[in-house]
Amino acid sequence: MSGGRPGLARRLAGPQNRNLWFWVFVGPFVLGLFVFTYVPLGWSVYLSFFDAHNTVSPTEFVGLDNYTAMLRNDAFTDSLWTFAVFTAFIVPTTFVLSLSLALMVNRLRRAQAFFRSVFFLPAACSYVVAALIWKMSIFNGVRFGLANTVLGWFGADQTAWLSTTDPPWYWLVIVTVRLWLQAGFYMVLFLAGLQRISPTLYEAAAVDGARPGWQVLRHITLPQLRATSVAVALLLVINAFQAFDEFYNLLSDARGYPPYARPPLVYLYYTALGQGQNLGLGSAGAVLLALIIAVVTVGQARWFGLGRSDEKGA
Amino acid sequence: MHDAWVRVGRALRLALLIALALLFLVPFYLLVRNGLAAEEDITSPDWTFFPSTLHFSNVTELFRDSTVPMARSLLNSALIAVLTTLGTLLLASLAGYGLARIPYRYANHVFYAILATLMVPAAVTFVPSFVLVSSLGWVSTLRGLIVPTLFSAFACFVFRQYFLGFPRELEDAARVDGLGYWRTYWRVVVPNTRPVFAAVGTIVFIGAWNSFLWPLVIGQDREAWTVQVALASFTTSQVIRLHELFVAAAVSILPLLVVFLFFQRWIVAGVERSGIDD
Numbered sequence: 001m002s003g004g005r006p007g008l009a010r011r012l013a014g015p016q017n018r019n020l021w022f023w024v025f026v027g028p029f030v031l032g033l034f035v036f037t038y039v040p041l042g043w044s045v046y047l048s049f050f051d052a053h054n055t056v057s058p059t060e061f062v063g064l065d066n067y068t069a070m071l072r073n074d075a076f077t078d079s080l081w082t083f084a085v086f087t088a089f090i091v092p093t094t095f096v097l098s099l100s101l102a103l104m105v106n107r108l109r110r111a112q113a114f115f116r117s118v119f120f121l122p123a124a125c126s127y128v129v130a131a132l133i134w135k136m137s138i139f140n141g142v143r144f145g146l147a148n149t150v151l152g153w154f155g156a157d158q159t160a161w162l163s164t165t166d167p168p169w170y171w172l173v174i175v176t177v178r179l180w181l182q183a184g185f186y187m188v189l190f191l192a193g194l195q196r197i198s199p200t201l202y203e204a205a206a207v208d209g210a211r212p213g214w215q216v217l218r219h220i221t222l223p224q225l226r227a228t229s230v231a232v233a234l235l236l237v238i239n240a241f242q243a244f245d246e247f248y249n250l251l252s253d254a255r256g257y258p259p260y261a262r263p264p265l266v267y268l269y270y271t272a273l274g275q276g277q278n279l280g281l282g283s284a285g286a287v288l289l290a291l292i293i294a295v296v297t298v299g300q301a302r303w304f305g306l307g308r309s310d311e312k313g314a
Numbered sequence: 315m316h317d318a319w320v321r322v323g324r325a326l327r328l329a330l331l332i333a334l335a336l337l338f339l340v341p342f343y344l345l346v347r348n349g350l351a352a353e354e355d356i357t358s359p360d361w362t363f364f365p366s367t368l369h370f371s372n373v374t375e376l377f378r379d380s381t382v383p384m385a386r387s388l389l390n391s392a393l394i395a396v397l398t399t400l401g402t403l404l405l406a407s408l409a410g411y412g413l414a415r416i417p418y419r420y421a422n423h424v425f426y427a428i429l430a431t432l433m434v435p436a437a438v439t440f441v442p443s444f445v446l447v448s449s450l451g452w453v454s455t456l457r458g459l460i461v462p463t464l465f466s467a468f469a470c471f472v473f474r475q476y477f478l479g480f481p482r483e484l485e486d487a488a489r490v491d492g493l494g495y496w497r498t499y500w501r502v503v504v505p506n507t508r509p510v511f512a513a514v515g516t517i518v519f520i521g522a523w524n525s526f527l528w529p530l531v532i533g534q535d536r537e538a539w540t541v542q543v544a545l546a547s548f549t550t551s552q553v554i555r556l557h558e559l560f561v562a563a564a565v566s567i568l569p570l571l572v573v574f575l576f577f578q579r580w581i582v583a584g585v586e587r588s589g590i591d592d
Contacts, residue, residue, distance in 0.1 A: 021495045025412030029405045032465035040442030056445045118335045124574040126524035128542045129563045137344045149361040245526045272441045286441045
């Protein structure tokens with residue numbers, strides 16, 4: 001634009017080398033993300049059209065065979081069903097518990113930091129450790145265990161929590177682990193949202209004669225918490241999709257993994273890296289799972305109208 | 315009359331909170347109780363709140379047991395958690411700053427490409443990532459355990475939002491003094507935004523220490539086990555020495571509890587300022 005022909009290098013570097021500096025700052029991160037997220041995704045899609053047993057290099061092109069095999073595979077579709085049931089349990093219960101904790105802690109005048117810490121503390125625990133406490137101490141079935149001991153005081157029979165499938169008591173074990181570990185984290189998100197609600201709104205409501213309690217909660221607090229609630233619901237669903245650690249640690253033992261309560265990731269883990277090492281089939285399952293997650297997440301975001309107010313708070 | 319109801323309501327709420335708080339602390343209590351008890355006290359059908367005797371020697375027994383790579387796995391976990399935290403802070407903060415502050419025509423496109431990876435739960439890519447890492451020959455190496463986890467879109471997002479809210483005046487003053495982007499970043503921005511580094515660092519450290527699926531997939535040799543994988547191998551093995559298992563679990567969360575209690579308020583502050591609920 002100015003006189004003379006700026007060389008290609010100069011043009012790429014931009015005014016005051018800004019483009020260059022942008023890539024100095026952002027480049028390493030983007031490169032890593034490309035190599036370790038985009039490339040694996042692409043490779044996975046590629047691999048899913050091939051036969052690849054015990055090897056990471058594809059041997060024979062099989063088209064959509066891996067996909068049809070996966071979709072016809074009862075173990076895989078059952079795992080999707082397990083996941084759906086798990087989500088149906090965990091998302092509403094965590095949501096309600098963490099919101100209730102936040103509402104109660106927020107109204108405390110003293111010891112707020114203490115209660116916040118206590119409920120948040122499990123977030124420092126790993127699923128491996130939590131699963132150990134649940135499996136070996138609280139819900140241990142026959143010989144010992146806190147749950148059976150306490151229930152025994154009331155004359156209840158002993159329950160083999162993790163191996164009872166009818167009724168499916170193992171869900172109680174799986175859901176309570178996650179509730180304990182995660183509720184505090186989401187409580188903190190809700191607390192942050194609650195503390196941003198202007199006190200004048202509550203004063204106005206009081207002037208208008210709204211009774212404290214349910215009316216104020218329904219007409220002031222919950223609508224003001226909408227943005228936080230949407231974020232929490234999205235995070236809960238995404239995290240439920242990642243469920244692996246507690247299922248693996250609670251249910252598998254030296255004899256293997258029981259056929260029930262296998263979420264998709266556990267199933268894929270055994271397919272791709274277990275005995276068969278069937279990476280082609282595993283990749284097809286991973287791609288299917290990624291597609292389902294994308295559809296659900298985008299659908300949920302659209303439903304809640306997320307993205308419209310993007311950048312607003314920035 | 316009305317006042318009385320309010321007071322009753324407050325008392326009920328406090329009672330409920332105390333009950334819930336105790337319930338939340340029970341698992342921690344069990345961890346310590348079983349870790350310091352004799353095996354018979356854990357498996358006894360007549361469960362008691364306090365074990366009959368306390369065995370502090372369980373800790374030394376754990377580290378002397380040659381069948382359990384406890385010291386090695388703790389060292390691996392510590393190395394992985396520290397290096398992952400430092401690497402993530404460096405890479406994500408630089409990227410977040412560039413995205414927030416350096417004008418570039420395609421900056422938003424780059425940002426959306428980064429955000430999109432948040433939609434792909436990391437766990438779904440474990441099959442292809444394993445394929446990639448094993449073809450690089452990185453299975454059972456620290457590189458394989460650390461490098462692929464360094465690029466956290468979440469951390470980058472938090473840094474970008476935070477830097478966008480950072481007052482421009484300070485940077486402008488630095489520019490007037492003739493500092494470029496690089497020196498402005500290191501001399502002005504980083505020293506003035508330490509809380510967000512502490513918040514993201516703590517979250518990343520806890521995540522790295524606790525992560526399980528990736529170390530399970532990549533750390534195939536015993537030498538490369540993290541403490542989580544070592545614990546899990548305990549719980550799924552046939553012969554279990556329960557008191558040892560519990561004391562190992564207690565030891566494994568000790569470093570985290572220290573970090574956690576020390577940095578807790580930064581985590582809360584980080585969440586409040588991350589824009590995650592805006």
